[in-house]
Amino acid sequence: MADDLELRFERTVQSESRIEPRDWMPDGYRKTLIRQIAQHAHSEIIGMQPEGNWISRAPSLRRKAILLAKVQDEAGHGLYLYSATETLGADREDLTTKLIEGRQKYSSIFNYPTLTFADVGVIGWLVDGAAICNQVPLCRTSYGPYARAMIRICKEESFHQRQGYELLMTMMSGTQQQRDMVQDSVNRWWWPALMMFGPPDAESTNTEQSMAWRIKRDTNDELRQKFVNMSMPQAEALGVTFPDPDIRWNSERGQYDFGQPDWDEFWQVVKGGGVCNEQRIAHRRKAHEDGAWVREAAAAHAAKHVREEGAA
């Protein structure tokens, strides 16, 4: 019987069909998905902070409205993904607790500070750009609710990237000081953006099984290469350079060659040693704790209404 179920699972995955919540699935598949989707959800939620930092200081009402809408989208992305984890039996409250206790991770990119308003543009262009590279293939991931959440998210991400690029184009047509500000921001975000695809394939422990289960569709290095190929012409059009002396077109490969990020720095930030790790978690914890009375009051209000209806 168990073999039957396993066989059916394998066949469903192999035939590019989707696994749905009430299907039988191997324990490892379920655990891997919960871990990956929760980490992804946490990233969307924590990812609101670096840009949220600039909402009150956006240089115009137009930029403020755009930034607000973008940050609100990221909250929405987090919620779609938490919703997907719950179809696997995860508990949302439990996931939030794990995040604020540091027992589950989020993307390290959000542990870097946003020092100037140009960072808002560069995050939209490069960070959301890298996220899109990662996420587009996930629209075909084998677990139905995750794939559907990714389709919604990808539709919205294109606005994020374009508003960022447009913001940078505006700054690049401004003063020399503004152009320098953009280049400085690109210099700071380029390597962390490349790290968003995860460690090199040779060191990535989870990739092989995730590829077999078709949770993951491309390897870290494949996606990183794709991102570099896409970003170079965009940088040229913008008039900025990437801080990598090794980056150049390789006509034999038909792709760009490029250097490796500092992987020691990557692991250090993953392990909590980034500039903003503590601040991000402390802020999330405070928001959760400060909201407790609202959650309790709303629950009490709902309970009271149920009682009144019962009495009437």
Place this chain on the structure above:
Amino acid sequence: MSTSWPLWEVFVRGKRGLNHVHVGSLHAPDAEMALRNARDVYTRRNEGVSIWVVPATEITASSPDEKDPFFAPAGDKVYRHPTFYAIPEDVPHL
């Protein structure tokens, strides 16, 4: 006491003439708040003209694992489909 709000499933009618379609779920203390949250989470870009929210515990589902026996009755009733009936080609609008 656990203060975690119950789970609601959300269905959205994309536009007039279409069915409500399941889009995901959310937590809310009551139906009214569930509707408001659903509007903010699932229809930020005019994705819907109407929303249904249903307590997740109220949904009864057939399991995909039972798919074959459960849906089998539909399999042998080809007369439910319009193509079952041969209609002369010169009869219009059928």
